[in-house]
Amino acid sequence: MQWVLPAAxxxxxxxxxxxxxxxxxxxxxxxxxxxxxEKPLLSLHDINMTxxxxxxxxxxxxxxxxGEVHCLAGENGCGKSTLIKIITGxxxxxxxxxxxxxxxxxxxxxxxxxxxxxxxxxxxxxALFPEMSVAENIAFQTVLGRWPKLVDYGRxxxxxxxxxxxxxxTLDVDLPLKEYAIAQRQIVAIARALxxxxxxxxxxxxxxxxxxxxxxxxxxxxxxxxxAAVAVxxxxxxxxxxxxxxxxxxxxxxxxxxxxxxxxxxTQSRITELxxxxxxxxxxxxxxxxxxxxxxxxxxxxxxxxFDDISLTVRRGETLxxxxxxxAGRTELAQTLFGMLQPAAGTIMLDGKPVxxxxxxxxxxxxxxxLSEDRLSLGLIQPQSISDNLVISSLGKVASGxxxxxxxxxxxxxxxxxxxxxxxxxxxxxxxxLSGGNQQRIAIAKWLATDPKLLILDAPxxxxxxxxxxxxxxxxxxxxDAGLAIILISDEVPEVYFNADRVLHMAQGRMIGSYDxxxxxxxxxxxxxxx
Amino acid sequence: xxSFARTHATEVALxxxxxxxxxxxxxxxxxxxxxxxxxxxxxxxxxxxxxxxGLLVVLIAGGIDISFAVAASVVQYGTAIALGWIGGGGWLSxxxxxxxxxxxxxxxxxxxxxxxRIISIVATISTFNIYFGLLMFFTKGVSIYDLPEWLTDxxxxxxxxxxxxxxxxxxxxxxxxxxxxxxxWVLITRTTTGRQLYAxxxxxxxxxxxxxxxxxxxxxxxxWLGLMAGIGGLVQAHYAQEVVPNALYGRELDVLAAxxxxxxxxxxxxxxxxxxxxxxxxxxxxxxxLNLMGVSPFAFKMIVGAIxxxxxxxxxxxxxxxxxxxxxxxxxx
Numbered sequence: 001m002q003w004v005l006p007a008a009x010x011x012x013x014x015x016x017x018x019x020x021x022x023x024x025x026x027x028x029x030x031x032x033x034x035x036x037x038e039k040p041l042l043s044l045h046d047i048n049m050t051x052x053x054x055x056x057x058x059x060x061x062x063x064x065x066x067g068e069v070h071c072l073a074g075e076n077g078c079g080k081s082t083l084i085k086i087i088t089g090x091x092x093x094x095x096x097x098x099x100x101x102x103x104x105x106x107x108x109x110x111x112x113x114x115x116x117x118x119x120x121x122x123x124x125x126x127a128l129f130p131e132m133s134v135a136e137n138i139a140f141q142t143v144l145g146r147w148p149k150l151v152d153y154g155r156x157x158x159x160x161x162x163x164x165x166x167x168x169x170t171l172d173v174d175l176p177l178k179e180y181a182i183a184q185r186q187i188v189a190i191a192r193a194l195x196x197x198x199x200x201x202x203x204x205x206x207x208x209x210x211x212x213x214x215x216x217x218x219x220x221x222x223x224x225x226x227x228a229a230v231a232v233x234x235x236x237x238x239x240x241x242x243x244x245x246x247x248x249x250x251x252x253x254x255x256x257x258x259x260x261x262x263x264x265x266x267t268q269s270r271i272t273e274l275x276x277x278x279x280x281x282x283x284x285x286x287x288x289x290x291x292x293x294x295x296x297x298x299x300x301x302x303x304x305x306x307f308d309d310i311s312l313t314v315r316r317g318e319t320l321x322x323x324x325x326x327x328a329g330r331t332e333l334a335q336t337l338f339g340m341l342q343p344a345a346g347t348i349m350l351d352g353k354p355v356x357x358x359x360x361x362x363x364x365x366x367x368x369x370x371l372s373e374d375r376l377s378l379g380l381i382q383p384q385s386i387s388d389n390l391v392i393s394s395l396g397k398v399a400s401g402x403x404x405x406x407x408x409x410x411x412x413x414x415x416x417x418x419x420x421x422x423x424x425x426x427x428x429x430x431x432x433x434l435s436g437g438n439q440q441r442i443a444i445a446k447w448l449a450t451d452p453k454l455l456i457l458d459a460p461x462x463x464x465x466x467x468x469x470x471x472x473x474x475x476x477x478x479x480x481d482a483g484l485a486i487i488l489i490s491d492e493v494p495e496v497y498f499n500a501d502r503v504l505h506m507a508q509g510r511m512i513g514s515y516d517x518x519x520x521x522x523x524x525x526x527x528x529x530x531x
Numbered sequence: 532x533x534s535f536a537r538t539h540a541t542e543v544a545l546x547x548x549x550x551x552x553x554x555x556x557x558x559x560x561x562x563x564x565x566x567x568x569x570x571x572x573x574x575x576x577x578x579x580x581x582x583x584x585g586l587l588v589v590l591i592a593g594g595i596d597i598s599f600a601v602a603a604s605v606v607q608y609g610t611a612i613a614l615g616w617i618g619g620g621g622w623l624s625x626x627x628x629x630x631x632x633x634x635x636x637x638x639x640x641x642x643x644x645x646x647x648r649i650i651s652i653v654a655t656i657s658t659f660n661i662y663f664g665l666l667m668f669f670t671k672g673v674s675i676y677d678l679p680e681w682l683t684d685x686x687x688x689x690x691x692x693x694x695x696x697x698x699x700x701x702x703x704x705x706x707x708x709x710x711x712x713x714x715x716w717v718l719i720t721r722t723t724t725g726r727q728l729y730a731x732x733x734x735x736x737x738x739x740x741x742x743x744x745x746x747x748x749x750x751x752x753x754x755w756l757g758l759m760a761g762i763g764g765l766v767q768a769h770y771a772q773e774v775v776p777n778a779l780y781g782r783e784l785d786v787l788a789a790x791x792x793x794x795x796x797x798x799x800x801x802x803x804x805x806x807x808x809x810x811x812x813x814x815x816x817x818x819x820x821l822n823l824m825g826v827s828p829f830a831f832k833m834i835v836g837a838i839x840x841x842x843x844x845x846x847x848x849x850x851x852x853x854x855x856x857x858x859x860x861x862x863x864x
Contacts, residue, residue, distance in 0.1 A: 090740055111742035127737035129730045131800040133538075136726065143726040144741060151721055176538060 041066045041231050042087065042101045042119075042200055048094035049082055049255075056082045057093070058256045064200060067229040069222060071236070071246035071263070074275050075465040076436050079255040080235050081124070084202050088121050089114045102199065115141065120193035124204040124235075128177055128185055128192075135160040135173035138191045163191035167221055183214045190221060194230075201225060202233045207241060208462070211326040211491070212530050219245050237466070239268040251275055276467035282494070285477055286501045286517040289318035294352070295485035296454050298337070301346030306332040307509040310346070314454065319476065319486040321500025323493050323529055329509040330489045334456045337487070338370035339363035350453065364393060369447035370456045371440075380431050380443055387413040387427040390442055394449040416445035420475055437468020444475060455479065456487045461495060473499045493526045505529055541794030545809040548842070549816060556820035567697030568819070576815045577704035578767045580808055582786045583793070584715040585759025587807045590790060591719060592752035593732035593799025594644065594651035598659035599756050600782040602636040603764030605662050607774045610765060611675050619679045622703075629765040630758045636662065637757020641749040659783070666776050675774040682765075683772040704766045711759060716804040718755065728752060732799025788839050789814050813838070 040063040049057040057079045064070050072080050085091040087099065089109035099106040101117060109119075128137050135153070136143070138160035143151060160173045169187050177185060186206060193201050203222070207215045215238075222232050222245055236242050242249065243263055251258040251274045258274050292315040301310040307329035314320045322330055335341045337348065339357025347354050350366055357363045360370070380389050390413050391397070397412065399405065413427050422441045424434060431439060440460060447455060457476065461469045476499060480486055488500050496503050497517050505513035505528055515525050535543075562568055582599060589596045610629045614620045620628070636658075643654040686703035693699060719725035731738040731748045739745060768774050793810025795802030817838060818831050826834075 088740075089742075111740060115742070121740075123737075123740065125736075127734060127740050129733040129737060129800065131733045131796075132726075132729060140730070140741065143723040143730070144743070145723055146744070148722045148724040151723055151726055174538065 040064060040100075042099075044083075044087070044100075045098045047083065047086060047097050049079075049086060049091060050094065056255050057086075060252070060255070060257050062250055062257070063260075064231050064233055065248075066199070067226055067231055068248065069226050069232045069234055069246045071234045071242045071249045072252070073235075073239075073242060073249055073271055074252035074258075075467055078252045078275070080252060081204060082255075083252070084121060084204060084233075084235070087114070088119055088202065112144075115196075118197045118199035119202075120196075120198045120200070121202040122186075122189045122193050122204065122206055124208065126185055126189045128189055130178035131176055133174055134171050134177055134180070134188055137177050137188050138163050138173070139195060140192060141195060159195055160191065163195050166194060167191055182209045183211070186210060186214075186218065190218075194225075198230055200231045200233070202235070204235045205237065206234070207236055207238060213325075215241065239271050239466070242271065243268065253277060272466045276465075282498045284497070284517045285319075285473075285499055289315045289501055292316040292318065295350065296337070296487075297349040297352075299347050299349075301333070301336065301343050301348065303332060303336060303341060303344050305509075306341075307336075307506075310511055312504060312511065314485040314487060316485055317480050317483050318502070319480050319488055319500045321496025321503040322487060322489045322506055323491060323496045323503060323525070324506035325529065326491055328506045330491075330506055331458055333506070334370060334458050334487070334489055337363075337454075337456060338368055340370075364450055364452075367451065367453035368456070369393075369450055369452035369454070370458065371443055371447055371460055372458055380439060380446075382432040383430055385428045386417075386424055386431050386434070386442055389431045390416060390446050390449060393446050394451075397449065412449065416449060420445050421471065435468065436464045437471060440464050440468070440472055441475065444472070448479070452484065454485045454487070456489070458489045459491070460488070461490070461492070469495075493529050494522060497522045497525055539803070539805070542803060542806045542809060545793065545806060545813060545842075549809065549813050552813070552816055552820065556816075556823070560820065560823040562823055565695070565697055566693060566699045568823075570699045570701065572812070572815050572819055573705055574700070574702050576811055577702075577708035578763050578770060579782070579786055579789065579811045579815070580708050581711045581759050581763035581766060582782065583790050583807050583811050584712055584804055585756035585763070586786055586790050587793075587795055587802050587804065588715060588719060588728065588755045589651075589752045590795040590797065591732045591799060591802050592728045592748055593735060594749070594752060595787075595797060596637075596640060596651065596655045596753065596756055597783050597787075598636075598640060598655040598662055599760040600779040600786070601659055601663040601666065602633065602757065603760040603767065603782075604774075604776055604779045605636060605666050606632045606761045606764040607768045608666065608670060608675070608776070610761075611678060611768070611774055614679055614682075619681075621681055625682065625765055626762060629761040631761070633757040633759070633761020633764070634754045635757065637753040637755070637760070638750060640757075641746075641753035644753070645746045645749040663777075663780065670776050672776055674776065676772075678768065678772070678774065682769050704770055707762060707766050711762060712804060712808060715755070715759070719804065724751060729800055732801075734800070785814070786811070788835070792839050792842050 043061075043063040045061050047057050047060040047062070048055070060079065060083060062072075062083060072083070074080050082091065086093045086097075087109060089111040092108040095107070097107060099109060101119070106113070129140070135156045139156040142156055142159065157173055164171055164173070164187070167187060167190060169191075171180065171184060171188070177188060180188070186209075190206075206218055210218060219241065222234065225232055234242065234246055243266055246263045249261045249263055249266060249271065251261070251271065253275060261274075294313050294315050296312075296314040298313070299311050302308050310333060312320065322333075324330055332341060336343050339360040339362050342358075348357075349355065350368070355366055357366070363370075381392070387409055391409055395404065397408070410427065416422075417424060417427075420441045422434075422438050422445070424438065431442060434442065444457075444460075460472055460476075464472060473495075476486060476488065488496055490496050500517065503515040503517060503520075503525060504511050505515070505525065513525075513528055582603070586596060586599060606629050609632045610625060613628050614625060617624065640651070640655055640658055643649050643658070644651050649657075688701045688703060688706055690698055690700040719728060727738065727743050728748055728751065730741075731743060731745065735745070738748075764779070767779065771778065789810040790802070790807050791797065791810070792813065793802065793806035793808070795807065814835055817835060821831055821834060822828070
């Protein structure tokens, strides 16, 4: 018998959350007492957690059945990661919590207990040790323990090889992990979680940096685990995956439980509604900009080994979408247009005049802005303040006589924050205090402050919630209407399909397809890209 | 061998550089390429190697220590006074006293860093000044020459006259150094504690999530350096046959440079005992060679500095990055 909470509609989803929480809690409690046909492996009740006066979790309940794939969904900051850290003993919940796991009840966990009892986590940042060997990373548990023991490298190698074999992967276990790319590191993190008797595995955004085929492989691994009676709790922003892989979905919002739903019969838009309490309706925004002057014209641009014979034009007010798999050369192309890399052949014309950038400083001066793919490490300086991050590329505007003017800076920052609707505390707060979506807005504002003609957005929604994504694309559309030429790069086809005027498909360094979203269907482009 | 070269690129590169320098020096000078000179180098480098392997452990754990050399001076004084109280003592009691004092001084650093959350470079610059200030204040800068006889007597463990009339000898400092090197190697590569130190230095947050005791890691790392500083201090007193309060002042940067040259990374998680020893030896060989070539000692620091810069640049930057058009794969971020 399948027990689930009645799905809350959009209207009730807008209610103040305490009501829902109380409701959700009592219902879950009854569920636990009544008992399904299957006893849950893990069942949490009355989980509260407060950080510096902010309630991160309020009376949350959560349960996982043996061998199921359970998805934990919610926007950034909704409490997913906090919940995982409580279950794995990294955080201790407020008094009154109960954690029932595999027949025993705890008021809190410790990392050692959680590990010993078969609870494993694959953290979003993987928590691996890049300088250490693959074997050591996988068999890391063998070096744990309070008292020193001799290390048994032979046993480590054996454990690591066996764990990788179970996943059907071969890696040189003696090489330092840093020699491997992110997808293989992900595999190493999974292999590590499978060492020992794992009963419950948490995967926090395991596919965030994987390509489609790598993701498919990962999902196969998850299915294999489930078949082997290992329960998997899966956290992902990519809702298509969530629906494909999980049997049940628990949705959190603002630290409170929204409900638990069977994946069968769920749709992506329904989950989004539950996560955000808002309804999103995606429509193709493409318009024709043929009457507008050409801003950027690229002819025969090549860089050996990265991209070859690229020609494209972008008009004033036009959004050109470029999609393709990871490694297609998209980012290298963008960096070449931005002067960070030099082309081996071909011409770049801005406003009809050929340009040659020897560095990105030249490109910025000529009116090109580039929002980098890796916002967290390259685009923003995390510990610095919001206002300092915003003006970093346009210091000339806030300086007078060589000195920075605080007043001008404050005004400029206030203007952009209002224009882009960024939610901030104080201008002087560190950028790291903002959510992913708001950080991305600041990153866009930083570039807009340089008065660009051409804005290149490289994967602008990585690490940004579904709710905030729509807000970012609203800004992009407004900027285009105001006359900015925009190149939008993304490996998520729907993003470029709904938000660009034209879509180019890049593969192995070449442009192999061009689509108009008004006449082509999403499935057609996706079919070509993921083929 | 191929995989050794891949995983120990720094050590292999250092060996190659040492081989090149030795070859050049053996042609450029008459006395360099003699066993006598080689053993001389080993004898004179012992103290630095002992310090270096201690510092290596701290660097691996993601810390840095500026205070260990003056801490060693404090240990020298403390041990000399304590040996006076117990009426002379011997090598065993001397090493135990020096080692314990060193561990205590290292533990003070660990306490500041772990308990009061002061970053290690700031904490140890402070203790560097405090230790040195206290030492100069209480000793008024006066040296101790009146050391127990066992401590000042040269102990030659092995000697042999070569056909050319030069002597090769292995002295006690070399034996102590070898024991320290082996002990450190066992600690960091063969024990679980050592691997936890690496993991902690490599990814502190990851280590914390595994339940590794962060406080214990700090105390072990700085305690081990303290132990090595204590032992090194006593050996230096033996070698110099006197205790001079500022004899080791400034040594910390020489040792730090050598350890970094040996492939340890400021920031943690990386470094090997072999690289560390080779780093010290490379600098010692260069200085020795320059000396034999009759280069002014005032130029030594400049040349050593340049060698460190070149070595670090080469090890941080692959050839492709320096010359982007050599390879098609070059310049990828």
